[in-house]
Amino acid sequence: MRFSANLGFLWSELALPDAIRAAAAAGFDAVECHWPYGVPAKDVAAALHQTGLPMLGLNTARGRTGENxxxxxxxxxxxxRAAxxxxxxxxxxxxxGAVHVMAGFASGDAAHAAFVETLRYACAAAPDRTILIEPLNHYDAPGYFLKTTAQAEAIIAEVGAPxxxxxxxxxxxxxxxGDMTRRLERLMPVIGHVQVASVPDRGAPDHGELNYPYVWEVLERLGWDAPVGAEYKPNGDTEATLGWM
Known part of the structure; x- marks a missing residue:
């Protein structure tokens, strides 16, 4: 199993280029981020080139204060569309390689139509990149439009873009x-990226109610060979939380 460091959470105290270098030194196979737009792209590209790590994904902008x-x-x-x-x-x-198009806080038919329209725009604008959508839980992101994998699966089918x-x-x-591994099995044809953290505290994936060594086995059996994103909130220094790897 290979792993990607999500630099929105890991080494978040460092400038993004330095965080990329820290992830490489720690043995990660790739990196990903949330909102890198305050850092010149050339500086990030230079750090990626220096380390040899690919950047797997980034998010569209959140918007105004309080938006997601x-x-x-x-x-x-x-x-x-500007985002x-x-x-x-x-x-x-x-x-x-991938852009996560963030839905935002909304509900109802008009929100659904707006989301589908934006996704069709994104997919057509970047046929050589993966466009990702991610359901968020209603504890951390109450009111977020995209809540479940079933909702996401239906939207992917409706948009119809490969x-x-x-x-x-x-x-x-x-x-x-819940029902984690069966959902992985059923949804594997439409999955573009996998991320992990412990449940329920969103710490390192070495404790809590999910047995991640078994999840690794399931992913390998299903043929998943891309790096899995470590998107967890370290309790202290990131290096001190990496024993799970």
């Missing part, structure tokens, strides 16, 4: 739905 994505917000289509354009440009400059995939975050899925 724009793509499902009715009446904000121009802002949503997609920004993310795709940064991904192009850093050779990042590069639209599910970000399967085991932490969020376990809190909302």
């Amino acid at each position: 994505g724009l793509s499902a917000l009715p009446g904000r289509g121009d802002d949503a 997609v354009d920004q993310a795709l440009a940064y991904a192009q400059a850093t050779d990042t 590069n639209l995939k599910l970000m399967f975050d085991c932490y969020h899925v376990q809190l909302m739905e």
Whole structure:
């Protein structure tokens, strides 16, 4: 099993280029991030080139203060497309393979239509990259539009683009739905990235209610060969939490 360091949480005290170097020194096979836009893309690209690590993914911008994505917000289509354009440009400059299009806080039919429209735009604008959508749990992100894997699966089918995939975050899925490994088995054809953290505290994946060594076995049996994203909140120095690897 190979692993990707999510630098939104790991080494978050460091500048992003330095965090990339720290992840390489710690033995990670890849990195991913949340919102890198305050760092010049050339500096991130230089650190990736220096370390040889690929950047697997990044998020579209959250939006205004208090927002958590724009793509499902009715009446904000121009802002949503601008966020997609920004993310795709940064991904192009850093050779990042996937962009997570964040839905935002919304509900109802108009939100669904807005989300589908934005996703179709993103998929058409970047046929050479993976577009990801991720259900978030209602404890950490109450009111977020995309809540379950079933909802995500239906949207992926409706959009009908081959590069639209599910970000399967085991932490969020376990809190909302459970039945983890059967969901991995059933959804594998539409999964574009897998992330992990302990449940329920979102710490390192070495404690809590999920048996991650068994999850690794299931992923390997299913043929998953891409790095799994370590998107957890370290309790103290990141290096001190890496024994699980």
